[in-house]
Amino acid sequence: MTIIKSSNLWFKYSGSSEWAIREVNIEINEGEFVVLAGRSGCGKSTLMRCFNGLIPHFYEGEMIGKVEVCGLDTRENPTYILSQYAGMVFQNPDNQLFALTVEADIAFALENLSIPKEEIRERVDWALRVMGIEELRDKSSLELSGGQKQKVAIASILAMRPQILLLDEPTSSLDPFSAKQLIDTIISLNQKYKITILIAEHRLDLLLPYASRMIVIDDGRIVLDGKPREVLDKHDVMPYGVSVPRIVKVATQLKKSLGYSFNHVVPLSVEEFVEILRRWRN
Amino acid sequence: MIVFENVEYVYPNGFKALRGVNLEIESGEIVALMGENGAGKTTLLKHLNGLLKPFSGRVLVDGVDTRRTTVASLSRKVGIVFQNAEEMFFSPTIYEEIAFALNNFRYPEDVIQKRVGWALKFMELEEYRDKSPFLLSGGEKKRLALAIILAWSPEVVALDEPTVGQDILQKEKMIQIIRQANQQGKTIIISSHDVEFIADIKPRIILMSKGRIVKDGPAEEVLTDIPLLQECSLLPPQIVSLTSRLDFLGIRPKLAGPEEIAVEIARRLK
Known part of the structure; x- marks a missing residue:
């Protein structure tokens, strides 16, 4: 079932002469795990802002076309409604956390929606559990590491029970180990809790093995859209500023100049590549 | 040359950020400080120009104890580009942003013009000379932050997490700039947990964990020690x-x- 749909979408920020989004037609189905890739400034963040109503309600500019999220026209529904369907997580969790305790941070948005106390408690418990941070409940966000803060930020979004999670480079300030932990949690949100994921991220090596779809954006346009394996097998995405995992480069090189095509299976993880090589040798 | 002798540093809240660091960096080297967030990388960087002074032990820059001199005089030798440098821009134009420190160092006007011109060219920012720094893209802002430092030509250039939020094309550009600056004789010190970026540069790596140096060696050696990297919360x-x-x-x-x-x-x- 289609959960996000944009038809002939264009957007230009006010004060800018360039279109940030150009003619985007997209349909995303419930349960998909979509990686948005492309150079900095290509339009990834802008597109996600279109999907939770920040555009056109918060950012001023000119919007052409139509976006529907869970069947709701984003022009006709305010962000506090849309954010209950599509929640957004930003690069810097510090900008999202402010309360005295983790629990209060997660409950804040729910209190504003005047949800009954009992339900707030249930939702906060659930969000803490899903993110694996129950032990942080009574801590102050000041005591948390970057990785923990980002998990709290995601928990506070999840407490709104959105069907869609939009993540804008959520690991960019984390060290590799915390980044991997966070990405593993995001993967479990998709696999276990069936939350539709759209994520813009440069660390593709950790994401692509789990992504159902890869969309490459350049200059506001969708230039490639497909299963990660197919996109990487058929196209050179380097010129679009996509950080191709190193093992994909090794496999591409083996295919291009050395004649090993491995039946056109592009390895997306080290395990997979090792398996392919093992089979090939035997 | 930079020498750390048994340096300890404790933040006012009691956090022991450096626990006995011994280190020598020769002029002309490229060195990467690696380790998880909180390992002590940024604290170490801030000791290079005296922004922080050791609690015990000492830091020598070209033989001068950082406790016996000022940040202003050390800054001429050691320029640090902080991770959030772009949040500190304040001038109306990019030209003035770069010229600001040079004015403070009281260089004559013609020298300032020459140096700013050189820095703009080196960082490929010439076309933006009279534009506001706030109109630059993320990658260009990073380059401006570096241009500001390079303009006063310190012998040592330290970069704190230069690749955060940068895409692969911007990272490649950064590597090219680092190599060029090094070829011009600059000592480069990079704090980073971006393993792939550091792997491309292949510098000497100083691996830190919990305020200590746990390994110091060539990239080929440190980055292939998988158990050690994992102990330091890094992925190979x-x-x-x-x-x-x-x-x-x-x-x-x-x-x-x-x-x-x-x-x-x-x-x-x-």
Whole structure:
């Protein structure tokens, strides 16, 4: 079932002469795990802002076309409604956390929606559990590491029970180990809790093995859209500023100049590549 | 030359950020400080120009104890580009942003013009000379932050997490700039947990964990020590993960470019 749909979408920020989004037609189905890739400034963040109503309600500019999220026209529904369907997580969790305790941070948005106390408690418990941070409940966000803060930020979004999670480079300030932990949690949100994921991220090596779809954006346009394996097998995405995992480069090189095509299976993880090589040798 | 002798540093809240650091950096080196967030990398960087002074032990920059001099005089030798440098821009134009420090150092006007011109050219920012720094893209802001430092030509350039939020094209550009500055004789010190970026530069690596140096050696050695990297919350470069599992092809764990590894795999598959 289609959960996000944009038809002939264009957007230009006010004060800018360039279109940030150009003619985007997209349909995303419930349960998909979509990686948005492309150079900095290509339009990834802008597109996600279109999907939770920040555009056109918060950012001023000119919007052409139509976006529907869970069947709701984003022009006709305010962000506090849309954010209950599509929640957004930003690069810097510090900008999202402010309360005295983790629990209060997660409950804040729910209190504003005047949800009954009992339900707030249930939702906060659930969000803490899903993110694996129950032990942080009574801590102050000041005591948390970057990785923990980002998990709290995601928990506070999840407490709104959105069907869609939009993540804008959520690991960019984390060290590799915390980044991997966070990405593993995001993967479990998709696999276990069936939350539709759209994520813009440069660390593709950790994401692509789990992504159902890869969309490459350049200059506001969708230039490639497909299963990660197919996109990487058929196209050179380097010129679009996509950080191709190193093992994909090794496999591409083996295919291009050395004649090993491995039946056109592009390895997306080290395990997979090792398996392919093992089979090939035997 | 930079020397750390048994340096300890404790923040006012009691956090022991450095616990006995011993270190020598020769002029002309490229050195990467690696380790998880909180390992002490940024604290160490801030000791290079005296922004922080050791609690005990000492830091010598060209033989001068950082406690016996000022940040202003050390800054001429050591320029640090902080991670959030772009949040500190304040001038109406990019030209003035770069000229600001040079004015403070009381360089004559013609020297300032020459140096700003050179820095703009080196960082490929010439076309933005009279624009506001706030109109630059993320990658351009990073380059401006570096241009500001390079303009006063310090012998040592330190970069704190230069690749955060940067895409692959911007990272490649950053590597090119680092190499060029090094070829011009600059000592480069990079604090980073971006393993793939550091793997491409292949510098001497100082691996830190919990305020201590746990390993100091060439990239080829440090980045192929998978158990040690994991202890320090770092993941090995993907090429090292791959080659560490290719025993059955007779390939040893190795840090090399994708092309080289592809050739080696092809040779072993034959």
